[in-house]
Amino acid sequence: MDTPIMNVLLWILQAVLAAMFAVVATMKALLPKEKLEPGMPWTADFSSGAVRFIGLAELIGALGLVLPAATGIAPILTPLAATGLALIMALAAVTHLRREEPAAIALNAVLFIAAAVVAWGRFGPYAL
Template identity: 65%
Template sequence: MNVVLWIIAALLALAFLAAGAMKLAQPKEKLAAAGMAWTDDFSAGAVKGIGALEALAALGLILPAVTGIAPVLTPLAATGLVLVMAGAAVVHARRKEFPMIAANVVLLILAAVVAWGRFGPYAF
């Protein structure tokens, strides 16, 4: 199970690092034109903040566990991603973007599995 948790954490880290970096590097208008219409509901600063949270959580999933420095940050980062995805699902539901909710739920479940495993029976 430890290997499975590492694989899930690595996949989540890649996905959220890419998503966060994209939100940090591109202006809000370009993100909206690229299919992220939800950005119209938020300020540019809020979109950058979400991107920063995603990128930091991605680093938090891997670096503490690899370095052995404060490994409790790994399940905390996963818990943070659960909250981010819950918020994303609410935003998409309000906008009636139901296909996007499925992706949010999958990522939420994967992050919850990592949080459960690293807080519980497979802690470092």
């Protein structure tokens, strides 16, 4: 694929992923676990501190998808953030597999693939 087109597609993917992770991560980081449980039943298996930690890790990853590349400051952090988010999604899929939540596993798989594409593109042929 032509380099400028692929760069635009990667930027769109980065922005969409960052927005999705930022919204959900902010909820995990700021809301009490009890308020999260109805929509995120997996939180019942984790302590409040663990849920907040996951939220903060996802929020840092969301910021890392866009800010380093956009500012030109340490742009290597963008594919590292994508790799970290892909790892979080792989671990989340394991949790949902254990809990027998196939719909959540499907979402984790989509987000994993999207993050892996960003990591591949920004580490490799379309690095910034």
